[in-house]
Structure formats: structure tokens, C-alpha cells
Amino acid sequence: MDIGYLGPKGSFTHAAAKAFFQTETLTSYPTLIQLIDARVAGQIDYAVVPVENTIEGSVLQTIDGIYQNLPTIQGEITLKIEQQLMVRPEYAERWKEAELVCSHPQALAQCQTFIREYFPAAEIEQMASTTLGAKRVAETPQKIIASIGSCTAAREFDLTIVKRNIQSVENNETRFWLLGDQPVESQLNFQRQKATLLVDLPFDRPGALYHLLALFAEAKINLTKIESRPQKTQLGEYFFIIDLEVPKDLQTLDRVIHLLSQQEFPVKFVGNYPTYRKP
Amino acid sequence: MDIGYLGPKGSFTHAAAKAFFQTETLTSYPTLIQLIDARVAGQIDYAVVPVENTIEGSVLQTIDGIYQNLPTIQGEITLKIEQQLMVRPEYAERWKEAELVCSHPQALAQCQTFIREYFPAAEIEQMASTTLGAKRVAETPQKIIASIGSCTAAREFDLTIVKRNIQSVENNETRFWLLGDQPVESQLNFQRQKATLLVDLPFDRPGALYHLLALFAEAKINLTKIESRPQKTQLGEYFFIIDLEVPKDLQTLDRVIHLLSQQEFPVKFVGNYPTYRKP
Numbered sequence: 139m140d141i142g143y144l145g146p147k148g149s150f151t152h153a154a155a156k157a158f159f160q161t162e163t164l165t166s167y168p169t170l171i172q173l174i175d176a177r178v179a180g181q182i183d184y185a186v187v188p189v190e191n192t193i194e195g196s197v198l199q200t201i202d203g204i205y206q207n208l209p210t211i212q213g214e215i216t217l218k219i220e221q222q223l224m225v226r227p228e229y230a231e232r233w234k235e236a237e238l239v240c241s242h243p244q245a246l247a248q249c250q251t252f253i254r255e256y257f258p259a260a261e262i263e264q265m266a267s268t269t270l271g272a273k274r275v276a277e278t279p280q281k282i283i284a285s286i287g288s289c290t291a292a293r294e295f296d297l298t299i300v301k302r303n304i305q306s307v308e309n310n311e312t313r314f315w316l317l318g319d320q321p322v323e324s325q326l327n328f329q330r331q332k333a334t335l336l337v338d339l340p341f342d343r344p345g346a347l348y349h350l351l352a353l354f355a356e357a358k359i360n361l362t363k364i365e366s367r368p369q370k371t372q373l374g375e376y377f378f379i380i381d382l383e384v385p386k387d388l389q390t391l392d393r394v395i396h397l398l399s400q401q402e403f404p405v406k407f408v409g410n411y412p413t414y415r416k417p
Numbered sequence: 418m419d420i421g422y423l424g425p426k427g428s429f430t431h432a433a434a435k436a437f438f439q440t441e442t443l444t445s446y447p448t449l450i451q452l453i454d455a456r457v458a459g460q461i462d463y464a465v466v467p468v469e470n471t472i473e474g475s476v477l478q479t480i481d482g483i484y485q486n487l488p489t490i491q492g493e494i495t496l497k498i499e500q501q502l503m504v505r506p507e508y509a510e511r512w513k514e515a516e517l518v519c520s521h522p523q524a525l526a527q528c529q530t531f532i533r534e535y536f537p538a539a540e541i542e543q544m545a546s547t548t549l550g551a552k553r554v555a556e557t558p559q560k561i562i563a564s565i566g567s568c569t570a571a572r573e574f575d576l577t578i579v580k581r582n583i584q585s586v587e588n589n590e591t592r593f594w595l596l597g598d599q600p601v602e603s604q605l606n607f608q609r610q611k612a613t614l615l616v617d618l619p620f621d622r623p624g625a626l627y628h629l630l631a632l633f634a635e636a637k638i639n640l641t642k643i644e645s646r647p648q649k650t651q652l653g654e655y656f657f658i659i660d661l662e663v664p665k666d667l668q669t670l671d672r673v674i675h676l677l678s679q680q681e682f683p684v685k686f687v688g689n690y691p692t693y694r695k696p
Contacts, residue, residue, distance in 0.1 A: 170542075171529070195477060195647045199526075216652065247478075250450075262448075264545040308650040344680060347643065348630040355627040362653060364626065365645045368474045372588040373495065 142182040148290030154314035155186040160162035184318040211409025213316040233300040237323040241271040241286035252304040327416035331384040421461040427569030433593040434465040442581035453482040463597035492595040492689030503576035512579040520550040521563035531639040610663040
């Protein structure tokens with residue numbers, strides 16, 4: 139079985155993929171577009187993609203890639219995300235003097251409070267990944283610079299972690315989805331069954347979202363998330379991605395989906411899947 | 418009057434700021450956080466911030482910055498966004514041989530189709546801004562590399578534009594907001610009056626969004642956009658940002674806002690403002 143994840147090696151998505159599949163071959167993909175393309179083309183059996191973080195919200199490339207390619211969601215796993223501050227070992231005692239802090243924009247955002255407190259005057263540099271931030275620190279021996287990322291990133295580049303768990307929010311978590319054609323068994327603890335739908339809402343139908351939500355409310359189906367994204371045609375044209383708790387009586391959900399399509403809402407059903415949390 | 422914009426000089430936000438204020442002092446800010454902070458601290462009278470693009474959707478740092486700091490929106494302007502492919506002048510004839518294409522992730526996303534067609538094998542590198550992409554090209558004379566950005570970026574770094582308007586979508590536009598304490602007059606063509614609200618929706622109230630939308634639907638108020646963003650406390654806690662067309666009868670809107678607060682939806686009203694489009 140071939141499994142792809144959003145790399146590089148040591149990324150949080152890598153950790154999620156390892157939690158799903160303890161013993162399988164894992165292949166790193168540099169971008170979400172390439173990863174989802176590989177899954178849709180059948181080059182890999184499963185793709186593990188980040189979906190949503192407590193602080194940063196939805197991973198927009200994942201949402202848009204699912205809207206464009208309609209892979210099936212076979213599972214969800216939630217991981218705790220902890221960010222570490224790292225420097226070259228010889229600067230471990232002098233980390234507060236760092237003149238530059240670099241990392242991925244999401245990690246920088248997750249550690250805003252820490253950065254403001256400890257590095258009010260330092261230069262902040264955005265990198266394409268937290269791993270590239272660690273690499274930058276490793277390759278700059280002549281200056282004290284720091285980066286923010288996972289323990290794995292520190293280990294890979296022989297950096298010293300000088301402050302642990304510097305993210306602003308204690309409950310910093312990320313949800314990941316497993317995309318594939320077949321259900322997969324997991325040894326993780328089952329949480330609840332969820333389903334995800336995509337619905338196009340046309341620009342010229344005021345109140346359409348209200349009518350859509352009425353159908354779910356009347357059926358007493360609990361929506362866990364609803365989010366709008368652009369259809370990428372013109373400003374004001376959106377689709378909605380809706381996550382919901384699957385009711386025990388599956389027919390209720392089928393009936394709502396049938397009613398939605400009768401009202402000419404183009405609905406795409408992209409998964410009915412178990413959710414897990416890594417302890 | 419002091420006006421700040423999301424830089425660097427030559428950015429699309431710079432163009433939006435120039436369209437609003439033809440003759441005023443414009444100050445570039447490197448990040449949206451610093452720009453919104455400067456407005457809230459009163460260091461500048463107005464901040465010009467990007468809000469939403471046709472392809473990429475909302476600018477999340479703007480939405481989150483408004484939620485956290487509650488500045489007032491005094492106007493909206495929509496600009497057409499056109500992306501250009503540029504190389505060093507001596508490589509103008511050989512641009513198709515470029516081994517690397519670099520730009521900001523949003524610009525790369527806007528030109529995906531073009532990149533796939535012309536550069537299927539080239540390395541793609543994400544930069545912190547389109548301007549830094551152009552700088553990278555200017556500073557790499559030994560290799561053929563290309564960057565994607567505005568005409569202004571090409572001009573600033575003496576690069577040659579070798580393909581014009583390479584974005585995937587013809588109607589590629591971005592909306593910008595003007596944040597400030599006082600209304601401001603503009604010579605641009607008025608389009609319509611809009612208002613923006615922020616509403617916290619608690620995790621443990623299923624159907625809350627439906628009840629909220631019912632109030633607007635019953636008052637026949639047309640919502641132009643509704644989007645959820647995380648409250649950054651824990652997964653599943655969201656706030657909604659709602660843009661709407663201001664009804665001619667302003668009392669209708671006041672009544673709905675009153676009803677919302679009666680139902681214990683914490684509502685923040687962040688602006689009632691004119692919208693413009695640059696011709």
C-alpha cells in the first residue's frame with residue numbers, strides 16, 4: 139500500500155500519517171497540489187492532508203483541492219501541535235540575542251505572543267516550511283538566528299531546542315484527512331462518525347444558505363463546521379464545505395441530501411468517515 | 418493625513434491606496450499585523466488592507482486582525498489583478514528555458530494553469546512576496562530564473578516582462594478595505610453601500626447559524642458574504658464575518674442587530690461603508 143503525505147519529512151502531516159499507518163511505506167510530497175494530484179491519478183492509495191488548525195483555521199489548498207478533484211475522505215485524525223524554538227547548539231545560552239526569527243507563516247502566527255514578548259526588535263522572516271527555517275539556522279553559523287518548528291526538525295538539523303511549546307494557545311490542534319478509495323482500519327480510538335458535503339451556492343440567489351441550513355435544522359442534523367470558499371470565477375460566487383455528525387439513522391441524511399438536490403443545490407458528497415484523536 | 422498600506426512599494430495594496438488617496442503620504446508596512454496595530458494605536462489615520470481575491474478567497478490575517486482589534490471599515494475598493502512573468506533582460510528570448518519560477522504562493526496559485534503548461538519540469542519556489550521574487554531574479558544573473566508579479570515589481574528591478582496577464586481567471590480581482598475612524602470622500606465611482614458584522618457562534622449551540630440567518634432572511638436583507646473563522650480557542654469554536662447590502666430603510670438593519678443581541682449572539686458592528694471599483 140502506497141501512502142503520500144505533505145512533506146518534508148518530519149512535518150506534522152508526517153506525524154499524522156505515521157499515526158494512521160504504523161508500518162507502511164510513506165512518501166513525502168512537496169506541495170498539497172502534487173499530493174492530491176497523485177492520489178487522484180492513482181499513483182498512491184492514500185494521501186494524508188492537513189485540514190484545519192485551531193489558530194490558523196482551514197488549510198485552504200486542501201479545501202480547494204478537494205472541491206476540484208473530489209477524492210473520498212476515509213478518516214480524520216486530530217493531533218496536538220507543539221512548536222519549539224531552536225538555535226545552533228553553540229548559541230544555546232545566548233538565544234535571547236537572536237537578531238532574526240524565521241519559520242513558516244503559520245508557525246509564526248501560532249507563536250505571536252511569544253515572539254512579541256521575547257523578540258520585540260528581531261527581524262521576522264517567513265519561510266516556505268518550518269523545516270526550511272531549521273535548515274536556514276543550521277547553515278548560518280556566523281549569526282545568532284532562531285527558528286520555530288517541531289522537535290523532528292530540530293533533530294534533523296542538529297539544533298538545540300531552547301524554549302518548548304511556545305504556541306499561544308494550549309489547545310493547538312490540527313485535523314488531518316485521509317483521502318483514498320477504500321475504508322481503512324485504524325488502531326486509534328474511534329471518536330465519532332462524520333460526513334462532508336460540498337454545495338455550490340449561486341451568487342444570484344439571496345437566502346440560499348438559509349434555505350440550505352433549514353433542511354439540516356429540520357432533520358436535527360448537527361453541523362460541526364460550515365465554511366465558504368470562492369468558486370474562483372468571480373467575486374461573490376462561493377461554494378460551502380459542510381462537516382456534520384452522521385445521525386444514527388442514516389436515512390435521515392439521505393433524505394436531506396435528496397431534498398437539497400431537489401432544490402437545485404448542486405451537492406457533492408465527499409465522505410462518511412470515522413474520526414480519531416492521537417492520545 | 419497619514420496612510421499606511423501593506424507593502425512593499427509596488428504591491429497591489431499600494432495601487433489600491435493610491436487609487437483612494439491620490440496626493441497623500443503613503444507609508445509601507447511589511448506585515449498586516451504591524452499595519453493594523455499602527456492603525457489601532459493611532460499612528461496612522463487610515464490603513465489600506467487586502468480583504469478577498471477571486472481565486473484565493475479571504476485574506477485571513479485581515480479578517481483575524483479585524484476580529485481582534487475592531488477597527489472601523491470606512492470604504493471598499495475592488496481592483497483587477499494582473500500577473501506578469503518576468504526575467505532578466507538578457508534572458509528575454511530564452512525565458513522558456515527557465516529552470517526555476519518563484520513568487521508569492523498566492524501569485525503562483527493564480528497562475529497555476531500557465532505554470533503547468535509552460536514550466537511542467539521547472540522547480541517552483543515560494544517567496545514571502547512577489548517583490549522578493551523579482552529581487553531574487555535580479556540578483557541571480559548566472560541562471561535563467563523567472564518570477565511572477567506586478568508590472569511595478571518588474572520596473573523596480575529592471576526585469577523584462579515576457580508574458581502578460583498569465584493569471585488563470587479573467588475576472589481576477591481583489592477587494593481592499595480602508596480602516597479608519599472617520600469617513601473619507603473618494604473621487605471613485607460609488608457602487609453600493611455595504612455593512613460588516615462579526616458574530617461569535619458558540620460550539621455548543623447546534624442550529625445557531627440557522628437562527629441567525631433566519632433573522633436576516635425575514636428582514637429581506639441580502640448577505641453578500643458569510644465566512645467562518647476559528648476563535649483560536651479550540652477546534653470547533655468559530656466566529657462568522659457577514660457582509661451585507663445596507664437596506665434603504667436603515668431601521669430594518671438596526672432592528673435585526675437588536676434581535677441578534679437579544680438572542681445572545683455577541684455581535685460586533687465594524688462598518689457601514691461605500692464600495693468603489695477602479696475602472
